[in-house]
Amino acid sequence: MFNETILIEYLPILIFIVLALGISGAAVIGSLLVAKQKPDPDKNAAYECGFDAFSDTRGKFDVRFYLVTLLFIIFDLEIAFLFPWAISLKDIGMFGFWSMMAFLGVLTVGFIYEWKKGALDWE
Amino acid sequence: MSEFGFLDFNLVPLLPEVFLALSAMGFLLIGVSFGDEARRVIPWYALLALLMTGVLVSQVSFDDAIVLGGMFKADAYSGFVKLLIIGGVMATLGLSMRYLEQEHIDQMEFYVLVLLASVGMMFMVSAVNLLSLYMALELQSLSLYVLAAFNRQSPRAAEAGVKYFALGGLASGMMLFGISLIYGFTGSLDFGTLTASMMVMQPVPFAVIFGLVFLLAGLAFKLSAAPFHMWTPDVYEGAPTAVTALFAMVPKLAALALLMRILFEPFAYLVPQWEQIIIFLAVMSMIVGAFGAIAQSNIKRLIAYSSIGHIGYALIGVAAASEGGINAVLLHMLIYMAMTAGTFAVIMAMRRGGRSVERIDDLAGLSRSQPILAYALGILMFSMAGVPPFAGFFGKLMIFQAAIGAELYALAIFGVVASVVAAYYYLRIVKVMFFDEAVLMLDLNVLSGPQRFILACSVAFVLFFILSPSAFIDSTQLAAAALFPGR
Numbered sequence: 001m002f003n004e005t006i007l008i009e010y011l012p013i014l015i016f017i018v019l020a021l022g023i024s025g026a027a028v029i030g031s032l033l034v035a036k037q038k039p040d041p042d043k044n045a046a047y048e049c050g051f052d053a054f055s056d057t058r059g060k061f062d063v064r065f066y067l068v069t070l071l072f073i074i075f076d077l078e079i080a081f082l083f084p085w086a087i088s089l090k091d092i093g094m095f096g097f098w099s100m101m102a103f104l105g106v107l108t109v110g111f112i113y114e115w116k117k118g119a120l121d122w123e
Numbered sequence: 124m125s126e127f128g129f130l131d132f133n134l135v136p137l138l139p140e141v142f143l144a145l146s147a148m149g150f151l152l153i154g155v156s157f158g159d160e161a162r163r164v165i166p167w168y169a170l171l172a173l174l175m176t177g178v179l180v181s182q183v184s185f186d187d188a189i190v191l192g193g194m195f196k197a198d199a200y201s202g203f204v205k206l207l208i209i210g211g212v213m214a215t216l217g218l219s220m221r222y223l224e225q226e227h228i229d230q231m232e233f234y235v236l237v238l239l240a241s242v243g244m245m246f247m248v249s250a251v252n253l254l255s256l257y258m259a260l261e262l263q264s265l266s267l268y269v270l271a272a273f274n275r276q277s278p279r280a281a282e283a284g285v286k287y288f289a290l291g292g293l294a295s296g297m298m299l300f301g302i303s304l305i306y307g308f309t310g311s312l313d314f315g316t317l318t319a320s321m322m323v324m325q326p327v328p329f330a331v332i333f334g335l336v337f338l339l340a341g342l343a344f345k346l347s348a349a350p351f352h353m354w355t356p357d358v359y360e361g362a363p364t365a366v367t368a369l370f371a372m373v374p375k376l377a378a379l380a381l382l383m384r385i386l387f388e389p390f391a392y393l394v395p396q397w398e399q400i401i402i403f404l405a406v407m408s409m410i411v412g413a414f415g416a417i418a419q420s421n422i423k424r425l426i427a428y429s430s431i432g433h434i435g436y437a438l439i440g441v442a443a444a445s446e447g448g449i450n451a452v453l454l455h456m457l458i459y460m461a462m463t464a465g466t467f468a469v470i471m472a473m474r475r476g477g478r479s480v481e482r483i484d485d486l487a488g489l490s491r492s493q494p495i496l497a498y499a500l501g502i503l504m505f506s507m508a509g510v511p512p513f514a515g516f517f518g519k520l521m522i523f524q525a526a527i528g529a530e531l532y533a534l535a536i537f538g539v540v541a542s543v544v545a546a547y548y549y550l551r552i553v554k555v556m557f558f559d560e561a562v563l564m565l566d567l568n569v570l571s572g573p574q575r576f577i578l579a580c581s582v583a584f585v586l587f588f589i590l591s592p593s594a595f596i597d598s599t600q601l602a603a604a605a606l607f608p609g610r
Binding site for chain 2: 006007106109112113116117
């Protein structure tokens with residue numbers, strides 16, 4: 001049922017959001033207002049350790065990086081689920097245990113698929 | 124969360140879903156291990172797996188079992204809709220096999236994705252918790268996003284996939300926002316608890332209604348009800364025809380079944396609030412469906428507008444908020460599914476010089492070159508337009524009866540007017556086939572055995588529905604009664 005105390009518990013989050021918005025906004029808008037702005041091509045160039053910029057920052061790169069990133073996220077999430085599961089295993093009992101086994105099983109199927117499909121071969 | 128302690132292991136009501144999910148994963152492994160050899164058999168195995176899932180659905184006793192800690196409910200309503208979903212997916216697979224070969228996109232991933240989408244849809248209609256509802260919806264949507272872009276060689280398919288994905292993500296976001304508001308003000312995600320909360324919280328806080336509106340907006344997107352229909356014509360046109368057939372037949376049924384469960388279980392006490400929204404969606408969808416299709420020259424776009432219009436009619440039945448209304452919606456969707464299956468068989472037969480063509484003008488002269496196909500499509504178009512004695516008439520009749528029963532006279536009259544306008548573009552197809560001179564002939568004998576079989580079944584259903592309508596109405600009535608227990 002709805003009651004006010006639930007919302008009170010979320011108050012720190014609200015305060016944090018307001019603070020985060022305030023400080024980051026103050027930094028951006030403050031420098032925009034206060035600082036002297038005299039842009040020239042050298043100032044606007046990307047900073048590369050004092051050298052002249054070698055190339056554009058928005059270069060093309062291999063689409064396989066995306067694949068690796070996506071595969072990484074899957075197993076990253078798996079770890080994120082495994083930690084709380086491992087800690088609370090004695091409270092969630094056999095149901096919790098087998099739930100995670102089902103989850104891992106599905107992930108393993110996906111892993112075998114990507115392996116056989118050659119998504120992990122760089123060449 | 125101490126309730127996890129005594130969760131039961133009763134997975135029997137989940138048997139069909141578990142079986143289908145395991146089959147899909149098995150096919151994935153078989154397909155990736157055996158490559159080309161597997162490609163020929165997996166479609167048939169997929170059909171067999173769906174058939175067995177259907178048998179399991181009909182064998183599992185319903186008795187309203189709620190399992191997985193209040194996440195999943197197997198009742199007569201979900202059982203009936205699941206059978207319809209399985210039937211629709213089987214018809215799609217039957218239509219797809221030859222088409223995918225012709226377009227050189229017959230990869231086994233297609234079948235795996237279709238099966239996973241089916242699992243998602245089956246969970247959708249059984250979800251009795253906003254969390255499991257969202258999970259099921261995403262399982263279905265993610266599979267469908269990939270399917271829309273399945274033809275990787277075609278830029279238009281890629282565009283369709285990206286468009287569907289971006290807008291679908293937006294809709295999911297709106298839905299989650301709505302769910303979070305509902306959760307914030309009731310403290311529960313469970314349909315049973317929500318029902319109880321709505322009963323005692325009178326008046327219901329404004330924020331809950333606000334959340335409900337967002338939830339409905341997200342679902343309206345999945346239903347492609349206007350004004351959330353923008354993606355539909357583009358995605359229908361760009362996606363491979365086999366995928367368009369799936370989109371037109373099955374996911375909307377699942378989304379509609381889900382919508383009705385949400386509206387008639389947790390929000391049953393908010394009928395006056397949501398009824399206006401549903402009426403608005405229904406009227407807008409009928410207008411867009413009727414007038415949007417008139418200017419179309421591509422038959423897949425036309426079917427897209429037609430499906431928007433049919434969702435409009437179905438929403439009239441939802442707005443009636445009665446058992447008769449649910450009954451009418453289920454019957455209407457069943458008939459619409461059967462008609463669409465046949466229509467897509469004819470669209471797949473539209474090839475010239477081995478390439479698929481999609482313009483309505485390409486059908487010109489079909490009555491002379493392939494009279495059987497022309498008569499079949501003619502009958503289906505008359506049925507879509509709602510001309511008696513074909514099946515489409517009875518779906519609309521039941522819907523309008525339910526609306527009149529709920530004293531929504533204006534809405535019923537509006538529905539009739541919209542279907543008269545819509546009749547124009549259905550009959551235009553008939554006119555093109557029978558009275559226009561062909562410039563170029565379509566290829567002959569394109570359809571495979573399964574495609575012919577589905578076309579024949581579809582036309583037979585449309586023609587002979589009148590002989591024994593009670594065979595279908597009885598089962599929709601049982602399903603409707605399960606959702607609407609005498610409130």
